[in-house]
Amino acid sequence: MNLPKLAIASLGGTVSMQARAVGEGVVPTVSGATLLASIPELRTQAHVTVETLGMLPSASLDFAFLLSVLCWANYQVEQGAVGVVITQGTDTLEESATFFDLLWEHDEPLVLTGAMRSATQAGADGPGNLLDACRVGLAQDSRRRGVQVVMNGQIHSAQAVRKTDSMALQAFSSPIVGPTGLLREGSVYYLRSRSQRHVLPVPHQTAQKVALLQASLSADTLLLDNILTLGYDGLVIASFGAGHLSETWTASIDAIAKKIPVIIATRCGSGSTARSTYGFKGGEMDLVRRGALMAGFVCPRKARILLWLLLGCERQDDVSRYLKENVQFQ
Incomplete structure (x- = not known):
């Protein structure tokens, strides 16, 4: 079967965290490949490549690192990926999404997701969010929509999404406008049409403060x-x-x-x-x-x-x- 190509990168965050011992706090330890193994049904929908680009809590991400991730994502599209998915921590998810959206020049979707519960916590939401993000990345109607955030069965545009709760599963919302789309029974449903986007060139200076x-x-x-x-x-x-x-x-x-x-x-x-x-x-x-x-x-x-x-x-x-x-x- 000639399956579409989908690229996934893991940067760390709660979705990749677990405790090394009972009573210890969770830290990033779960690789992208291990995350992918938690959603075996994806293998029947796409030819998937996965890389672990970082093991960082998202508070420790910076612009220089995000530019390197952008280069990786651009390369995946050049190699034929129909969509790119990035997992990271939720603390700075809305900021990373905005950063990428202002620089993402492709028709192919770039989708960000994460988790509010760690990988070993009861009811961990990471696998479901990742599968939903991959479904959005593969959907034809996701093209020319720029960067989107997929969490808890909802699709949010990068420019509208905010983290509005520190620990709840329903931590993300888009004030005033609401989500761009929803996932129901494994299908992607968009609630609004595409809008025109204005993309910036990649900055040639990075020392500005x-x-x-x-x-x-x-x-x-x-x-x-x-x-x-x-x-x-x-x-x-x-x-x-x-x-x-x-x-x-x-x-x-x-x-x-x-x-x-x-x-x-x-x-x-x-x-x-x-x-x-x-x-x-x-x-x-x-x-x-x-x-x-x-x-x-x-x-x-x-x-x-x-x-x-x-x-x-x-x-x-x-x-x-x-x-x-x-x-x-x-």
């Missing part, structure tokens, strides 16, 4: 006032409400925005920044006048990734356009 600060009640400005002297090339602020800062933080924005891009995103778990509603000092209208950019629906973490990539390919002047056009709900 982008800070992410969060506004909070009565916060001092020590870190904010030293952003430039610390050598940062960009700044994202997780602001109050619809894009608001205190008067003390606002006073620091003028000088910073003259030197580096400053993006104001909302720290709320859902919703967007405003543009023309609040006129007080520190309101979004005031911050825009001072040179800051409003992130809209883009969350602070994803805004930081976008800015890092744009700086890396020297397109920082396009930040505002990409916030409006490229990072949108799929």
Whole structure:
């Protein structure tokens, strides 16, 4: 039988974790091949290649490593894979998905998944999530949709998905828009049509630094006032409400925005920044006048990734356009 080619990479995370001894915490130990062995039915659906690219908790992933994973994934498509699946930890899954989506230029789907329960825990969800992700990777309707996250029977676009619970099985959601699709009885069902995507070139610079600060009640400005002297090339602020800062933080924005891009995103778990509603000092209208950019629906973490990539390919002047056009709900 001439089966389609599917490539799987394991980076580590809870899906690959187990305890070495009773009473010890779980750590990454399970290889990609062992994960694949837990879903033998996949062998009848595709010719599968699997590689273990890392054994890391996802908090320890970084941009340089993700760029190497991207190179691996590109090569798999060049070798004829109709889809690529990556397993990793869920702590940074939404950020990795956004990173890859901004750089993924292929029609073939790139699908990320993980697990909320370790490999040896009762009711481990890793094998089911991996099988679902592979089904999405093989589905014809997954083409030209960019990068997607598959967890707990749901398909989420990379740009909309958030981890919204620290430990529950239903840890991922897409605020406001909901999932892109569902898996039911082994079949893939999409709830929305494809949308246009805007892909960035792979950055030729990787030494740029982008800070992410969060506004909070009565916060001092020590870190904010030293952003430039610390050598940062960009700044994202997780602001109050619809894009608001205190008067003390606002006073620091003028000088910073003259030197580096400053993006104001909302720290709320859902919703967007405003543009023309609040006129007080520190309101979004005031911050825009001072040179800051409003992130809209883009969350602070994803805004930081976008800015890092744009700086890396020297397109920082396009930040505002990409916030409006490229990072949108799929």
